Amino acid sequence: xxxxxxxxxxxxxxxxxxxxxxxxxxxxxxxxxxxxxxxxxxxxxxxxxxxxxxxxxxxxxxxxxxxxxxxxxxxxxxxxxxxxxxxxxxxxxxxxxxxxxxxxxxxxxxxxx
Numbered sequence: 001x002x003x004x005x006x007x008x009x010x011x012x013x014x015x016x017x018x019x020x021x022x023x024x025x026x027x028x029x030x031x032x033x034x035x036x037x038x039x040x041x042x043x044x045x046x047x048x049x050x051x052x053x054x055x056x057x058x059x060x061x062x063x064x065x066x067x068x069x070x071x072x073x074x075x076x077x078x079x080x081x082x083x084x085x086x087x088x089x090x091x092x093x094x095x096x097x098x099x100x101x102x103x104x105x106x107x108x109x110x111x112x113x
Contacts, residue, residue: 029076033108034065041066042111044089047073049081050100064091075103 036042042065046055065071075084082104088096088111101109 029074031074032103035070035110036065038111040090040092046087047084050083
């Protein structure tokens with residue numbers, strides 16, 4: 001379960017909230033701030049536990065995270081996981097992947113050029 005608050009439209013948050021009833025969460029939600037200080041908008045954003053072999057769903061869906069904007073992200077998937085692999089697809093077509101990011105420790109992630 002993903003939830004994004006901040007610069008993104010509330011329509012996405014509404015869809016995410018509707019999904020909140022799926023499954024039971026045994027662990028606390030993982031919350032972090034995502035800051036886009038790159039020169040490009042983020043068109044797609046994926047965060048998958050490092051021990052999962054495939055990318056999970058695009059967190060942004062139809063929304064984007066423009067350059068210079070931030071969003072609060074909540075991962076409420078019931079996992080007791082802190083280490084995630086992150087994948088960003090930018091509006092210029094570039095893809096950036098970062099493995100093993102401890103989101104519990106940092107509490108935020110900042111994209112730069």
